[in-house]
Amino acid sequence: MANYCKVVIIDDEFIMRQGMKHMLNWEKEGFQIVGEASNGQEGLEVIEKTSPNIVLADIVMPVLDGIEFSEILKKRFPEVQLIILSSYDKFEYVKATLLNGASDYILKPTLNPENLLGTLRKVVKKIPGLELEKNEKGSVQSQIERFLSGYQEKLEETLFAECFPHTLFRLMGINLKSLCGNHKDKMSDVRESIDQFLGAQKEFVYFSVFLEEEILCCIFNFRIKDEKNVLAQLEACSAKAAQMYGNVFFVVGNSFSDMQNIRSGYQSEIRDMVNQQFYYKDRFMIVKEPRLETEKEKRFEFETYLEFLTHGKFQEALRMLSEYMNYLTERQTEEYRLKNLTKNLLYNYLMEMEKHGIESERFRQTYFHMLDGVRYLEEFEQAFAQILGEITELRTQKIEVEDVKILEIKRYIKEHYREQLELAELADRFGFNYHYLSSYFRRHTKEGFSGYLNKIRIEKACELLQQGNLSISEVSASSGYLDHSYFCRVFKKVTGNTPSSYKRSLKRGANEEYTY
Numbered sequence: 338m339a340n341y342c343k344v345v346i347i348d349d350e351f352i353m354r355q356g357m358k359h360m361l362n363w364e365k366e367g368f369q370i371v372g373e374a375s376n377g378q379e380g381l382e383v384i385e386k387t388s389p390n391i392v393l394a395d396i397v398m399p400v401l402d403g404i405e406f407s408e409i410l411k412k413r414f415p416e417v418q419l420i421i422l423s424s425y426d427k428f429e430y431v432k433a434t435l436l437n438g439a440s441d442y443i444l445k446p447t448l449n450p451e452n453l454l455g456t457l458r459k460v461v462k463k464i465p466g467l468e469l470e471k472n473e474k475g476s477v478q479s480q481i482e483r484f485l486s487g488y489q490e491k492l493e494e495t496l497f498a499e500c501f502p503h504t505l506f507r508l509m510g511i512n513l514k515s516l517c518g519n520h521k522d523k524m525s526d527v528r529e530s531i532d533q534f535l536g537a538q539k540e541f542v543y544f545s546v547f548l549e550e551e552i553l554c555c556i557f558n559f560r561i562k563d564e565k566n567v568l569a570q571l572e573a574c575s576a577k578a579a580q581m582y583g584n585v586f587f588v589v590g591n592s593f594s595d596m597q598n599i600r601s602g603y604q605s606e607i608r609d610m611v612n613q614q615f616y617y618k619d620r621f622m623i624v625k626e627p628r629l630e631t632e633k634e635k636r637f638e639f640e641t642y643l644e645f646l647t648h649g650k651f652q653e654a655l656r657m658l659s660e661y662m663n664y665l666t667e668r669q670t671e672e673y674r675l676k677n678l679t680k681n682l683l684y685n686y687l688m689e690m691e692k693h694g695i696e697s698e699r700f701r702q703t704y705f706h707m708l709d710g711v712r713y714l715e716e717f718e719q720a721f722a723q724i725l726g727e728i729t730e731l732r733t734q735k736i737e738v739e740d741v742k743i744l745e746i747k748r749y750i751k752e753h754y755r756e757q758l759e760l761a762e763l764a765d766r767f768g769f770n771y772h773y774l775s776s777y778f779r780r781h782t783k784e785g786f787s788g789y790l791n792k793i794r795i796e797k798a799c800e801l802l803q804q805g806n807l808s809i810s811e812v813s814a815s816s817g818y819l820d821h822s823y824f825c826r827v828f829k830k831v832t833g834n835t836p837s838s839y840k841r842s843l844k845r846g847a848n849e850e851y852t853y
Contacts, residue, residue: 340470341369342461345387347380347394347406348373348422351550353445357393359488360450364476367469368457377401377409379521384414390464391457393443396423396430404430407437418460422448482546485554485603497596501542501558506599508590509571510607511578514551515614516585527582528553534574540566552611554603564592568624575622586614587622615672618713634668637661642682646689649776651732655725658682662721666714676708679721690732700728743777754793755817760786794818795831802840809836 341364348354354373363370371387374380378401380394392410396403403421410419421434421442431442440460443452461467477500483489511531517523528545531553535543541559548554559567568589575587590606593599606625617623638657645654658679665675683704687697704724711717746767750758760778764771778786798816801807810821813836818824828836 340367340468342367342391342457342464342467342469343371343387343389344368344457345371345380345383345389345392346373347375347377347383347392347398349375349395349398351375353395353422355486357448357453359483359486360448360453362479362483364479365471366454366457367471369476375399377403377406380406381409381413384410384417389417390467391418391420391440391460393420393422396421396434404433404437407434407439411438416464418463420456420460478544478546481544481556481599482548485546485548485600487600492596492599494596500544501596503542503558503560504594505559505561505564505592506594506596506602507557507559507567507571507592508599508602508607509555509557509587510590510603510611511553511585511587512551512611513547513553515612516582523582527578530581531555531574531578534577535570538570540570548603549608552608554607556599572622579621584614585621586611586617588613589622589624591625609671612671613669615675615712615717616666616669616714618715634670635664637678637682643685646686651686651690652729654686655729658686659721659725666718675717676711680705680708683724686728690728695731700731746774750790751793754790754797755815757817757819758790791827791831795828798824798828798836799832799839802836803843805840805843809840812836 344363346354346357348357354375358370358373361368368391371389372383374383376398377394380392381401384392394403394406398406401409403423407419407421410417415438419434419439421431421439422445423431423442424445431439435442440463441456443456458469461469477496480489480492480496484492511527513524513527517527528547532543532545535545535555535557540563541557544556546554546556557567557571571587571589575585578585578587588607588610590602593602610623610625614620642654642657645651645657661682662675662679665678684701687695687701687704691697707720707724708717711720746763749763749766760775761771763769764774775786778789784792794816798812801812801815802809807815809825813821813824816824818827825836828834828839832839834842
């Protein structure tokens with residue numbers, strides 16, 4: 338085995354750690370990354386476990402910054418060489434770390450493969466007795482990780498022909514972060530258990546890599562005749578992990594024969610699918626089946642949905658919402674997106690109901706909490722059905738109450754049409770939202786509130802003119818119009834005749850029909 342110089346990377350930015358990990362083919366140059374951490378305190382724990390020769394650490398980190406970290410490192414691990422990573426504006430901090438024993442520094446804006454490798458080689462010379470032994474072929478595991486992460490375009494056929502002698506491959510993945518949260522010790526325990534179990538099997542060659550700080554991707558190479566046995570072993574591993582750690586969820590991809598397909602297999606079958614436990618309650622392992630490409634996801638017709646809500650067609654809006662949610666669950670849309678879209682559409686529905694005098698905030702908080710709390714599809718469907726049922730009942734009850742009140746308002750208008758009525762005053766008197774009441778009259782009368790009031794007044798004016806004992810001015814005042822000329826304009830608009838011509842036609846005994 339090559340005598341690698343062991344390296345630990347400490348930086349609170351995941352992208353920065355990934356960039357450094359894949360910037361070099363470390364094993365080819367005689368180095369090996371044995372650990373990484375996101376802050377100084379976590380870094381000290383990793384150093385304790387891995388005993389590295391060199392540590393690459395950011396100067397600015399949470400929990401324990403670079404200066405404090407360098408002081409503790411010098412006291413606890415004086416043999417470890419420290420390389421500080423810094424931006425230009427933190428150079429005073431760099432000086433402090435150099436005084437604390439840091440071996441060198443790299444300015445982040447200048448970080449590139451040549452600069453990084455040159456600094457590492459320079460620092461190696463300060464380590465007594467360490468001679469770099471380069472592995473010209475590099476590490477299989479490192480190459481696979483670089484390839485799957487997109488930092489390497491192709492795998493070296495000769496290297497992998499030696500390591501993977503059999504015909505078929507399969508991938509299996511599990512999201513350790515979903516299982517363990519941010520407990521990295523538990524992640525390590527789970528991975529170690531899986532590696533021990535699978536590494537001991539004879540039916541296949543086994544490698545594993547940890548990707549994106551959360552997904553353990555296992556690679557199997559086996560003979561065609563052993564495929565059933567391989568799947569049995571994977572199920573046994575999954576069952577054992579479920580027994581040990583509880584809520585595990587493994588995804589096994591389809592078999593393939595070309596090692597270069599490992600990346601497409603990971604991206605299309607493993608990476609997203611390991612987050613789909615939502616659709617597989619009580620299943621600790623699923624095996625992906627080949628299927629035809631599905632059609633592009635249909636867009637939700639949000640404009641139509643809003644139009645339904647604006648015009649009070651709540652049942653039509655709920656039908657749209659329900660049908661689209663069923664469509665998304667059939668497609669196994671990612672859990673987070675499914676929940677968020679549902680909450681957004683419910684938000685619009687509840688906000689529209691608020692215009693009808695329903696306090697939406699309490700319902701919104703309750704329903705969003707319900708949706709966030711469900712873990713599986715069955716629970717989501719139950720919660721969604723309950724929500725739809727409740728808001729339908731709520732809306733129905735509200736409509737019944739509103740219908741009674743609207744009848745009261747119309748009766749009030751017919752009794753008080755002589756007065757100077759205002760919509761805002763009626764809304765306050767009967768406990769309605771002004772905008773809702775205005776919207777109601779627009780939906781249920783052709784003319785709106787003013788048109789409805791004018792219609793009632795002109796009906797009364799026609800009755801008074803038919804009696805024939807009042808002048809047109811007196812009829813105008815008795816109908817609620819203070820402005821005689823305005824009364825005449827409205828009368829003609831509603832009946833098609835002026836008050837005078839209408840009155841004359843009555844005197845002539847005309848049988849003309851007037852529509853109003």
